[in-house]
Amino acid sequence: MNSLFELIDFDDIETKKPEADKSAPGENHSADEIAIIGAAVKLPRADNLRELWNNLLFGISACSDFPDQRYRDIENWFKCRNIRLTPQMFKKGNYLTDIDKFDYDFFGLSADDANMMDPLHRLLLETFWNCLEDGGYCMQKVSGTCTGIYVGFNNDDIERYSRMLQEKRVRFTMATMENNLSSILASRLSYLLNLKGPAMLIDTACSSSLCALHIACQGLKNEDCEMALVGGINIGMVPIKYEGFxxxxxxxxxxxxDDSADGTVWGEGVVSLLLKPLRYAVRDRDHVYAVIISSAINQDGMSVGISAPNAVAQRNVMVNAWEKAGINPEEISYMEAHGTGTKLGDVIEMEGIRQAFERYTDRKQFCGIGSVKANIGHIEGASGLAGVVKLMLSLQNRVIPKTIAFNRPNHSIAFEDSPVFLVDRLTPWESTGGRRTCGISSFGLSGTNCHAVLREFSKDAPVSPEPAESAPYLLAVSAKSAYSFQQLLRAYAELLVENPAIDLESMCYTAGYGRDHHRYRAAFVFTQKRELLDALKSAWNGDAARFDTNGLLRSEEKEALDREADRLVLDASQKRGGECHQSYLDISRLYCRGAAVNWKLLYKNRAVKTLSLPVYPFERHRCWI
Structure with a gap:
């Protein structure tokens, strides 16, 4: 086992931009099918997908009192208004605890700029970045591409961070204004990564993020963009109780x-998905969580009231999505409902579902139904994407989590005479012969409704040939700070423990080609998983060999390193098995000295694919005014 470490005194390594794949798109996939190839969340009691899934499996509610630190921050703000607050004035809810934390160094910002930036911008930046990495994409691969960004955000909170800045008499500059504009929520990452696709904010109240997903899918089909990041975010800065709501x-x-339901409970969170046409995702060997096979959007029009739900409109948007998908609705075995827990809303939603199914079938109780809002609350404009994440995780694991806080059916809903049943226990998701298919609805207070149909992804991937016993692997790990570097080493060790059958070569391919490479670096050459695990543990304990460049590399030194790395990569790409061992050692030494490695060439003609690996662990600096 060989492990190499280095601290390089420059922040970013420029590597050659890989050429676009000109091969034919994946066969047998409709141009309308959209793959979800990356995902990231920051939700109450769940900073990542794994934590969210565990909470769903174990039926955990994230509802709590307003966090103490956030209360103190708001209390200090309201002193500027001569208003005295008490903790009892704040609602219980599903809150994020650290909206004041941000890794400003990572994004090239100063502490002062970060302090003046709305937490919405900061949280969305980090979540989008993690989503890209989860999909195996990095700044190196997406810069200059026609990648779109679509953000669902309910922009109605008058108690915004910008108001706090004004009331604390902070001097406003152009940068301060930019750091607090909602319209820049989407375009900030486009600016940072030089993305050329559409960047837009969608506000339809509660249905904002699912509508953003629908519009992103349309953009991909219309070739407005090649890939799309879709996000939803909601933060309640001052969640004070108000009478009469x-x-x-x-x-x-x-x-x-449930028959005891007496209303909704608000929540907070950030959700991001990376989308790509399925045929191109298959061609590029991307990791696919699930497939969006259709979506539809409509409006209530004139109804009982402008904010009142409309069963006929809800029925129509579902029917429209099913017709677009070209499916028999009896194939749908689970529906993620809007499910806000209100007396009127739940009953009307169930009526719309009944009417939609009964257009096609008279079968009863064949489709499960549930709502993630019972676990994380109603996160308003971000709630639709949260439901999509629940669906894609359920499809991957072939298990439907129970809807918690359900004891007795609402007496106004005749479940026994309905096409659906409430999933009130952890349920294996059985296949009825085809691929598992499901739907999700999101209905806005604005009267704008959206429905999407998802299907599990399954394809007969070519079996990777068993590597020779002595065949080496080369894993590269890097970060911008010592803290993040240590956290990333630990995360890779946990990945190996939790995934004993992981494809090691695909892991190394994704870590090399699917990540940017930063100042702190490690390279591991190994032949067995146990060997790598031991080295990772030694590394985060500081027991590995270290190398120091003693300052900045001069440009001619960097060019010489890159040329030598190119030569070694070309040589290694033409070898197999144990023949690569010395080449990998040499490449790893150059990598740790700052060389740019052509990871795509290194794995040319290898049976590798993108895996979901640990994403960047951001440092937690307090950023508040």
């Missing part, structure tokens, strides 16, 4: 479709 639960429990 009848949709809120007095019991502080969100109980979708």
């Amino acid at each position: 009848r949709v809120e639960s007095e019991s502080d429990t969100l109980s979708p479709f």
